[in-house]
Amino acid sequence: MSVEITTLASGLRVVTDRMAHLETASLGVWVGAGSRHEGAHEHGLSHLLEHMAFKGTRRRSARAIAEEIESAGGDLNAATSTEHTAYYAHVLAEDAPLALDILADILTESTFDATELEREKGVILQEIGAVEDTPDDLVFDIFNASAFPGQPIGRPILGTAAQVAKFGRDAIGAYLDAHYLSDAIVIGAAGAIEHDRIRDEAEKCFGGLSVDRIEANQAPARYLGGDIRLKRRLEQAHVVIGFEGLPYGHDDFYAMQVFANAVGGGMASRLFQEVREARGLAYSIHAFHWGYSDVGLFGFYAATGRKDVAELMPVALDCLGEAAQTLSESEVRRAKAQMKVSLLAALESPAARAEQIARQLMAFDRVLTREEIIARIDSLDLAQIRAAGARALGSAPTVAAIGPVAKVFSPDRIAERLRAI
Incomplete structure (x- = not known):
């Protein structure tokens, strides 16, 4: 293993593993905030925020984000889980700085355009409907709800159609400010990378992250059955x-x-x-x-x-x-x-x-x-x-x-x- 770890002055951590003989790099941003950190009025916000991250920033439109990463032969994606949200890219080694710049841009400079927000809420409503029509997926959602009744950890990650439809830009901004903090974030990279370069790029690109923590909503889970x-x-x-x-x-x-x-x-x-x-x-x-x-x-x-x-x-x-x-x-x-x-x-x-x-x-x-x-x-x-x-x-x-x-x-x-x- 060739793992190296650096904690920046802001509290943000960078961890890398150089993998010999590779010519591509995978890197991403892992945030210690997922669906279980949401209050009842925020149910579904983690997932909505993940979607909205790709819908335009002050420097790039939604289309420009997709075109810029794909013009370099790379791909960009994200995922929300119960305890984390991840944004990640896979690129050629020389394009690792570009990938970090785009990831930082979508996490620190997203505009949450009102038109894009309404459109993306519609996409998520379709996603919720798809789960409802897929019993082998839906059964695990209701299993969690049965195991942890009345608790955030038991709620479905996607949220509900009624709740998602209510969200506005202010709700997204407040959730981002409360949870997307430098000491709750890890930059991870593996493949054809140099730790010092990733560290320096991370320090430059993610300097705009807040370090002021707002009290998180994560009550201890109680398994009840x-x-x-x-x-x-x-x-x-x-x-x-x-x-x-x-x-x-x-x-x-x-x-x-x-x-x-x-x-x-x-x-x-x-x-x-x-x-x-x-x-x-x-x-x-x-x-x-x-x-x-x-x-x-x-x-x-x-x-x-x-x-x-x-x-x-x-x-x-x-x-x-x-x-x-x-x-x-x-x-x-x-x-x-x-x-x-x-x-x-x-x-x-x-x-x-x-x-x-x-x-x-x-x-x-x-x-x-x-x-x-x-x-x-x-x-x-x-x-x-x-x-x-x-x-x-x-x-x-x-x-x-x-x-x-x-x-x-x-x-x-x-x-x-x-x-x-």
Whole structure:
């Protein structure tokens, strides 16, 4: 690894990783503000702000932004998540300063033109409508809402159509001023880059960022669990069953990741083999474990036919419950290998690597070495992994389902089934 980190006088941090033999660079701006930082009256603003960043600045029109980056052969994009918003570019090595200049321009000089704002709100309303029409996406939104009822972390990132339609320029400006502060931002770059050059360009381009922090809205998350079902005329039931997981800083976080991989992370996993291969009860089924800064979620997703829901539920739950007691050494070795391949693959992609080092710096105030992560994975024993799974399965269940949902188990019935294993 050739990671270098600099903290500028403003508090903004720059982290880079030079990757030998590459001729392109990926770089971006990661902001420690996402949907969970929004007040109730701001729901959807993080995502709207991400969209509006590309709609014109004092120096560039929306079209000029697109033409300038693409004339250099590069591309520009952004993404909003629960805890972060990212703006990033991929360019030839010599165009890294151009990419940083454009990124700084859209984050510090955007005009939020009223006409563009109304047009982009219309685009987001279309995006919200697309999710409503896509049950395998929507079910995860209602799953979060069920797991964290009445909390910002449980609200959908896109916002609601009614709320988004109300936003004006003042709301966007106030949110930007409150959250897009120099000490909440990391500039990450990887590939054919020189740290000193990126540092100097960042210092020059992002000097206009505010350093005055306004009290952020991030109440600690409380996993509660619950049951949300949307009965719709669909061919399949889309079901997510979940439990309380672990935050990414927890000592047993990697144990929980290995458990999730072992029970539902690939074609050889217990869920896939038993539910799909042996019984043909689902086309799609997989387990997951998501870690946030202060909480986590573990569970599985399945899409199954109306007639198969009643059989799938006990079979899938038995796979999970039995794994917490009988997970084997060979299953653990396979899950660990999958995790290590995923980790090492990120080191081969400048875009993935830039995101990895930026997010790690935000989460841990340092970048974790490859050797450190692999050592932590390898050090886990079978008892730790089983115990992590058992602890998750002992928490209050969360149910989210869309389609023909009458035979989806209730949280009480799920807990009862797991206790009986």
